Structures are given as structure tokens and as C-alpha cells.
Amino acid sequence: MRSWLRVFFVGGLIAYRGLFNWLRPAHYFPTMLAHPMFQILFFAYLGRSVNAQSDAFYVVGNAVQVSAMAGVYGMAITIGGERWTQTLGPLMATPASRLAIFLGRALPNLVQGLIVSTFGFCVGRLLLDFHPAPGSLPALALILLTTVASCTAFGMVIGAFGLRLRDSFLVANPAYFLMLLFCGVNVPLAVLPTWMSTISSYLPLTHGIAAAREVAAGASLGSVSGLVGTEALIGLCYAVAAYLFLRFFEEESRRRATLDRM
Amino acid sequence: MKQLMRSALFVFTSLIEPLIMATIAFYTAKAGGKPEALFYMAIGAGVMGIWSSTLFGSGGVISWQRWEGTLELLVASPPPLLVIVVPLTIATATIGIYSLSATLLWGWLLFDIPFHLAHPLLFVIALPAGVISMGLLGLLIAATFVLYREANALSNMLEFPIALVTGLLFTTALLPDWTHPIGWVLAPTWAVNAIRESALGGSPGMAIVLCLVLGAAYVVLASWFLRVLEVKAREKATLSLA
Amino acid sequence: MGVIEAHELRRTYRTSTGTFRRKSLDVEAVRGVTFAVESGELFGLLGPNGAGKTTTIKMLITLLIPTSGTARVLGHDVVKDAREVRRRIGYVFGGDRGLYDRLSGLDNLRYFAELYAVPPREMRRRIGELLDLVGLAGRENERVEGYSRGMRQRLHIARGLLHDPPVVFLDEPTIGVDPVGARELRATIAQLVEAGKTVLLTTHYMFEADQLCNRIAVISQGEIVAEGTPADLKANVSEGGVVEIEVFGIDEPAVQRLRAIEGVRSVGVEPREQAQVLVVQTDGRELTHALLVPLDGAQVGRVSVREPTLEDAYVALVRES
Numbered sequence: 001m002r003s004w005l006r007v008f009f010v011g012g013l014i015a016y017r018g019l020f021n022w023l024r025p026a027h028y029f030p031t032m033l034a035h036p037m038f039q040i041l042f043f044a045y046l047g048r049s050v051n052a053q054s055d056a057f058y059v060v061g062n063a064v065q066v067s068a069m070a071g072v073y074g075m076a077i078t079i080g081g082e083r084w085t086q087t088l089g090p091l092m093a094t095p096a097s098r099l100a101i102f103l104g105r106a107l108p109n110l111v112q113g114l115i116v117s118t119f120g121f122c123v124g125r126l127l128l129d130f131h132p133a134p135g136s137l138p139a140l141a142l143i144l145l146t147t148v149a150s151c152t153a154f155g156m157v158i159g160a161f162g163l164r165l166r167d168s169f170l171v172a173n174p175a176y177f178l179m180l181l182f183c184g185v186n187v188p189l190a191v192l193p194t195w196m197s198t199i200s201s202y203l204p205l206t207h208g209i210a211a212a213r214e215v216a217a218g219a220s221l222g223s224v225s226g227l228v229g230t231e232a233l234i235g236l237c238y239a240v241a242a243y244l245f246l247r248f249f250e251e252e253s254r255r256r257a258t259l260d261r262m
Numbered sequence: 263m264k265q266l267m268r269s270a271l272f273v274f275t276s277l278i279e280p281l282i283m284a285t286i287a288f289y290t291a292k293a294g295g296k297p298e299a300l301f302y303m304a305i306g307a308g309v310m311g312i313w314s315s316t317l318f319g320s321g322g323v324i325s326w327q328r329w330e331g332t333l334e335l336l337v338a339s340p341p342p343l344l345v346i347v348v349p350l351t352i353a354t355a356t357i358g359i360y361s362l363s364a365t366l367l368w369g370w371l372l373f374d375i376p377f378h379l380a381h382p383l384l385f386v387i388a389l390p391a392g393v394i395s396m397g398l399l400g401l402l403i404a405a406t407f408v409l410y411r412e413a414n415a416l417s418n419m420l421e422f423p424i425a426l427v428t429g430l431l432f433t434t435a436l437l438p439d440w441t442h443p444i445g446w447v448l449a450p451t452w453a454v455n456a457i458r459e460s461a462l463g464g465s466p467g468m469a470i471v472l473c474l475v476l477g478a479a480y481v482v483l484a485s486w487f488l489r490v491l492e493v494k495a496r497e498k499a500t501l502s503l504a
Numbered sequence: 505m506g507v508i509e510a511h512e513l514r515r516t517y518r519t520s521t522g523t524f525r526r527k528s529l530d531v532e533a534v535r536g537v538t539f540a541v542e543s544g545e546l547f548g549l550l551g552p553n554g555a556g557k558t559t560t561i562k563m564l565i566t567l568l569i570p571t572s573g574t575a576r577v578l579g580h581d582v583v584k585d586a587r588e589v590r591r592r593i594g595y596v597f598g599g600d601r602g603l604y605d606r607l608s609g610l611d612n613l614r615y616f617a618e619l620y621a622v623p624p625r626e627m628r629r630r631i632g633e634l635l636d637l638v639g640l641a642g643r644e645n646e647r648v649e650g651y652s653r654g655m656r657q658r659l660h661i662a663r664g665l666l667h668d669p670p671v672v673f674l675d676e677p678t679i680g681v682d683p684v685g686a687r688e689l690r691a692t693i694a695q696l697v698e699a700g701k702t703v704l705l706t707t708h709y710m711f712e713a714d715q716l717c718n719r720i721a722v723i724s725q726g727e728i729v730a731e732g733t734p735a736d737l738k739a740n741v742s743e744g745g746v747v748e749i750e751v752f753g754i755d756e757p758a759v760q761r762l763r764a765i766e767g768v769r770s771v772g773v774e775p776r777e778q779a780q781v782l783v784v785q786t787d788g789r790e791l792t793h794a795l796l797v798p799l800d801g802a803q804v805g806r807v808s809v810r811e812p813t814l815e816d817a818y819v820a821l822v823r824e825s
Contacts, residue, residue: 003618003621006618006621006624007618007619007621010614010618011615011618011619014607014611014614014615014618015604015615017606017607017611018604018606018607018611018612018615019604019606021606030416030418030419031418031419034419034423035418035419035422038419038422038423038426039422041422041426042422042423042425042426043286045426045432045436045437046287046290046431046432047290047294048432048436049299049431049432049433049436050290050291050293050294050299050432051294052290052291052293052294053290053293085601085602085603085604085605086599086601086602087601087602087603087604089567089597089602090595090602090616090663091619092567093565093566093567093590093593093595094590094616094619094620095587095588095590095591095619095620095621096618096619096620096621101619170274173274173279174274174278177278177279177282177283178282180282180283180286181282181285181286186286186290187286187289187290187293188293191289191292191293192289254566254567254568254569255569256518257517257562257568
């Protein structure tokens with residue numbers, strides 16, 4: 001048990017440092033901070049230009065979504081990146097629990113996602129017309145935690161596919177952009193055609209963002225508990241799916257020798 | 263060029279990403295109850311696509327060359343780096359034209375956005391002028407990539423700020439005044455202006471001229487830059503580090 | 505019971521060619537390999553590239569599932585008991601990759617130490633010892649991306665030994681390493697056996713197998729064509745002799761005529777600059793004159809007769825298969 005935890009915490013962190021190549025300041029600031037900031041500003045102004053939604057709408061939506069920089073891109077790199085370093089063989093030759101190995105990388109990404117989102121919220125608060133209701137911060141924090149976790153779980157699935165495909169960004173990039181469209185980040189679900197909003201309800205972020213918007217406007221945590229619960233459940237499903245995919249890919253690679261093929 | 267086409271990621275960036283952005287823009291415009299803004303946005307989204315593929319292409323090309331180890335060979339080879347990079351950059355900008363067409367088609371098919379050109383002749387001039395000037399800006403940016411490995415991270419970051427400052431999807435009047443001069447020296451500002459004016463009915467002449475002037479300026483700057491950076495890169499040995 | 509037991513291991517790959525009309529080809533990389541390694545042995549799997557060495561070793565270390573056949577390491581089945589096998593083996597493969605470039609050598613070792621469940625208390629000590637053993641002490645805090653090929657290889661070895669496994673698998677460990685470094689690596693490998701470990705080594709360097717191994721299995725095209733101690737294998741050819749004839753311009757019919765001579769076991773043609781050297785393995789009788797007759801008409805240079813070496817044995821075995 002102790003070694004499982006060590007692989008999860010210590011191992012997860014070491015692997016994260018080894019694979020996540022945006023940690024250096026030169027990378028970190030543009031990618032994890034500047035890019036989210038400009039994204040928030042861009043969509044807020046877009047909304048302003050046609051009087052679509054309030055600043056708050058865009059700030060909450062995008063500030064939560066930018067956690068996908070870590071949740072989706074970060075996971076794509078820290079799992080899918082194994083293919084690049086060709087360390088998958090050595091990893092699979094160890095007796096360590098696969099769950100501990102991969103889940104362990106989710107934790108630093110989760111923390112990173114929270115940092116990026118929080119920064120996004122601050123940007124919105126300082127530069128745009130976003131004023132969360134007083135006292136809503138603890139509730140927002142909890143919703144954010146749940147949503148970022150669910151996004152990271154989603155990213156785990158993406159990372160798993162990154163192990164299989166040549167380029168982990170192949171799935172990560174579309175995913176990030178489709179989130180902008182589908183999860184109610186920039187376009188209210190009511191405006192989307194039914195088939196699209198149906199897809200949205202199965203994606204991470206959708207319910208969390210809706211809950212966050214209500215709470216920022218003054219609603220109580222209790223009133224959005226259903227949404228938060230759903231978000232958590234969605235996240236759990238993705239996490240389970242990711243684990244199953246990873247085990248499947250491992251077995252398949254043992255059977256078909258696809259482990260090291262670039 | 264072929265290498266780029268083979269990269270599924272590039273295909274995504276040039277084709278699908280602008281469509282997604284366009285869709286978001288269209289829905290936003292609809293939600294705002296300003297349907298006439300749709301055509302305006304359609305063009306803007308298309309130009310965004312051109313810009314994205316240019317940026318990704320230039321940055322990607324250099325990074326790939328570096329990765330493949332051919333960057334050093336290129337620098338060492340007889341024709342100056344400039345001559346090799348220019349056609350590549352223009353090629354990626356041309357691919358961007360596909361994304362403009364795709365966006366307009368998309369808008370017409372799914373959102374009933376009418377497509378009619380007020381000044382077709384001027385449009386035909388404005389489009390290449392805009393595309394070329396954007397391509398050359400991409401070249402200038404690519405010049406910095408020769409030296410810095412971290413370029414890709416920066417290029418990821420540039421999409422939104424430039425879209426903001428150059429008024430692609432909405433007028434820059436919304437932004438604080440101090441940002442305007444930044445937009446004036448960037449090609450996309452005039453490119454989108456030229457294309458839009460010729461499509462919607464206005465006077466794109468000035469914008470077209472500015473596109474070409476800026477384009478020329480970029481070439482001069484870029485070749486100077488490349489020469490300086492080539493020497494520096496050889497000194498600092500960053501050419502080969504993948 | 506042997507420490508490593510392979511029984512009729514087979515492994516088939518399915519490859520497909522073409523983009524549109526994919527054709528599947530079944531390639532049998534390993535065709536019924538059987539051998540056993542005893543405790544404390546240094547066993548060599550010797551064969552040319554593509555013979556199936558890496559595939560065999562991958563099956564033994566649980567990274568590949570055999571198409572048929574079984575294998576056990578320390579009594580545990582490599583398919584059914586994979587985790588137990590992984591706990592007890594170390595594996596080292598050659599190559600530049602397989603390490604986290606952005607991390608230091610030390611961090612790489614720490615990570616795998618966690619994965620191999622090395623007790624935290626012991627970790628520092630063991631890592632220190634291993635760094636000393638492979639000669640990387642003092643360089644461990646540098647990023648792996650700056651390591652030379654030889655240094656990476658040594659780090660691979662250190663990694664394979666982190667959890668003090670009783671069985672160690674080495675896949676072409678000295679390939680691409682400079683001669684001095686390779687010699688040090690071989691010394692390290694020999695030390696492992698002295699320390700009581702069981703080692704299985706794959707290589708295509710004859711002299712390496714000869715020098716290091718207690719026993720060798722020669723593998724060619726997926727099958728074991730000979731097995732025994734280096735002395736045994738040499739004995740197979742030692743009653744014979746080798747005649748080397750330098751010729752300038754020989755044709756196939758002439759070579760066939762040579763092969764037909766009684767007492768000739770095999771004829772190999774090796775290009776050497778502008779000439780060719782015919783390496784004729786004989787069963788020991790005096791054949792030099794007989795050999796020169798069919799060569800009448802060709803330009804003949806030096807002729808020498810010598811004792812067969814392990815390399816000749818190997819070449820003969822591989823060529824026959």
C-alpha cells in the first residue's frame with residue numbers, strides 16, 4: 001500500500017516534471033498564463049461587440065475552461081508523451097500499479113489547472129466587468145475543484161489515446177477547441193441545436209460552469225448541488241474509462257507488439 | 263509543404279479550428295440579435311483561419327526542421343535561409359485561403375449567411391494582398407523561431423491577442439486606445455479590413471496599399487533578422503538542440 | 505528447475521503493407537525456442553540482427569505475449585504471473601531513448617526506484633552504490649539529455665539493478681558504445697554474475713559472448729541452431745580447418761564447384777576491397793590443392809590455412825540455417 005502511495009505522489013510528481021515541457025518560465029508564462037488571459041479577453045469583447053452576453057458569462061465560462069490547458073493538454077503530454085520518450089517499455093516492465101502511475105500524473109495537472117483557472121478569474125475580476133457575489137468564493141472554489149478534476153479525468157482519456165496515436169496533440173487540440181463551443185463556455189446551451197447540447201451534457205465542464213455562473217450571481221451552493229454532483233459523476237466516468245483504455249492498450253500492445261512504434 | 267499537409271494537426275488547425283471559431287462567432291452574433299454582423303464575422307473568422315495556419319505553418323516548419331535535424335543543413339546550404347523560408351511561408355498562407363473559403367461556405371450552408379461581394383474586382387486584389395502580407399508577417403515571426411526553441415509555446419499564445427488587436431471578429435474601437443497602434447503595424451488588421459471592405463462595400467484601397475507596404479517592410483526586417491540570428495544561432499549552438 | 509525456462513516459444517507478427525488495399529503478412533519472428541538457464545549462469549543469446557533475440561527477450565520480460573509456448577522465470581509464468589516476474593527481474597536494453605531526457609540521471613533512478621517499490625530507506629544508499637558501480641557518480645545531477653550514448657547505457661544498467669533483482673536481462677548492452685566503455689560495461693556484467701545473479705544477455709558480437717558467457721545459444725531466423733558452452737561450439741568446428749583464399753573476381757559456378765569438393769563443409773565469400781576472400785571450412789583433411797583446381801582461370805592471391813575460431817563456428821551455424 002505504501003509503495004502504491006509513493007508511486008502515486010512521489011512518482012507522479014517526478015514523471016510530471018519529466019514530461020510536462022511547459023514548466024520553464026519561458027514556456028509557462030505564455031502558455032499557461034498569457035494565453036488563457038487573452039482567451040478570456042477575446043471572448044468577452046466578442047460578446048460585447050454584439051451585445052450577446054455579459055462579461056460575467058464569458059469570464060466564468062472561459063476561466064473554468066482554461067483549466068483544460070492542464071487538464072487536457074497537460075494530461076496529453078504527461079501520458080501521451082511517454083511515446084515520445086519511449087519510456088513506455090521500461091514503465092510496463094515494472095510491477096507498479098498502472099493506476100498509481102497514471103493517476104499520479106493527474107494530480108499535478110489538477111493542481112496546475114486550478115492555478116490557471118484561478119488566475120483566469122482574477123484577470124476577469126481586474127480587467128473586465130466581473131463581480132462575483134460576496135461570499136460566493138468558497139462555493140466557487142469547491143465547484144472549481146470538482147470541475148477541474150472532471151476536466152482532468154477527461155484529459156486522462158485523451159492522454160490514453162495519445163499513447164496509441166502518433167501525436168498526442170491530434171486529439172488534444174480539437175478537444176480544447178470543441179470545449180469552447182460545446183460546454184456552454186461561450187455559447188449558451190439554449191442557443192445550440194438540440195443535438196449539440198445533448199453532447200454537451202456528456203462532456204466535462206458543462207455542468208460545472210452552469211453551477212459556477214449561478215453561484216457567482218448569488219445563488220447558494222445548495223441550489224446548484226445537483227449540477228455539481230452531475231459534474232463529479234461525469235468526471236468519475238471519464239476516469240474509469242481512462243483506466244480501462246490504458247489497461248486495454250497495454251494488453252493490446254503485449255499482444256500485437258505496438259508498444260514502441262512511433 | 264508536403265510535410266505540412268501530411269500533418270493531421272496542421273489540417274486540423276487550418277480547416278477545423280476556424281470553423282469552430284466561426285461557429286462560436288455565429289452563435290454569439292445570433293444570440294446578440296445582430297444577424298447582419300454574421301457576414302462580417304464570417305470573413306473575420308476566415309481570416310483568423312488564415313492567420314492560424316500561417317502562424318502554425320511558419321513556426322511548425324522551423325520546429326520540424328530543427329527536430330528533423332535539417333535546420334543546420336539548411337543554414338549551411340548555399341541559398342540563403344530566406345529564399346527557402348519565404349516560399350514555405352507563402353505556401354502556408356495560401357493554404358489559409360482554403361480556410362477562408364471553408365468558413366464562408368460553412369456560414370452559407372449552415373447559418374444562411376449570404377455571400378455577395380460588393381466590389382468583386384477589388385476583392386480579387388485584396389485577398390492575395392492580405393494573404394501575402396500575413397504570410398510575410400509569419401515569416402518575420404518564423405525568423406525568431408530559428409533562434410529560440412521555445413518559439414512554439416509563444417506561437418500558441420499569439421492567436422488570441424492578435425485576433426483581438428487586429429480587430430478580426432469585432433472592431434477595435436471596443437479596445438482601449440493604446441492598443442490601436444499595435445494593430446496598425448500588424449498585417450492581419452489591414453488584410454481583414456481590405457477583404458471586408460471589398461466584400462461589404464467600402465473603400466479597401468488604402469488597406470490594400472498598407473498590406474503591401476507592411477509586407478515589404480516585413481521582408482526587409484526578416485532578412486536582416488535572419489542574418490543576425492543565423493550568426494547568433496551558430497554561436498549559441500541552438501540550431502541543433504531538438 | 506532452471507531460473508529461466510523457455511519452452512517452444514513462438515511469436516508471430518502480423519504486418520500490413522500498403523495504404524488502400526492492405527495486405528497482411530504473418531512474420532514468424534520466433535519459431536519454437538526452447539532453453540533453460542540455471543542459477544548463477546551468464547547465458548548468451550547470440551545471433552545476427554533480425555534473428556529474434558529481442559523478441560525472445562521481450563517475451564521473457566513480459567512485454568510481449570508469446571503466440572504459443574510457455575516461459576517461466578523463477579517459477580512464475582510470464583503471461584499468467586506477469587507481475588511476479590516483473591518484481592524479480594531487471595531489464596536493460598540498448599538505445600538512446602527510454603529515459604526521461606528532461607530529468608537528471610538521479611531523478612530517473614529515483615522514479616524507477618519508486619516503481620520497483622525499493623524501500624525508501626534503502627533508496628539513497630542503493631542509488632549511490634549503483635552510480636558508483638556504473639561509473640556515473642558525480643554526473644547524476646545532470647540532465648540526461650546531455651549524456652553521451654555510453655553514459656545513457658550505464659544509466660540503463662543502474663536502473664535495471666535498482667531493486668536488486670536476482671535475474672537480469674540485457675539486450676545488446678554494448679551496441680553503439682565506444683570500445684573502452686564497452687570493455688568497462690562487460691566487466692560490470694561479469695561482476696553481476698560474480699555477485700550471484702543470473703544473467704541472460706543477447707548480442708551479435710561473437711567475442712563478447714565468448715568472453716563473458718558460461719553458455720551460449722545461437723539463434724538464427726527465429727530458431728536455436730546450437731547450444732552449449734563456448735568451448736562446445738568451438739569443438740564443433742575444431743576438428744576441421746579453415747582455408748582462406750584471396751581471389752580477384754570469382755563467379756558463382758566456381759564457388760559451387762568448391763562446395764562440391766569432398767571434405768568441404770561450407771564456402772563463404774567475403775568482399776574485401778578489390779578482392780574477395782573465400783573462407784572454406786573443411787573437415788580437417790588437406791584440401792588446399794584440391795581447392796585451387798576449380799579456381800584455375802581466376803586470379804588467386806594469398807592462401808592461408810588456420811584453426812577455426814568461434815566466429816567461424818557461428819558463421820557456419822548461421823549460414824546453414
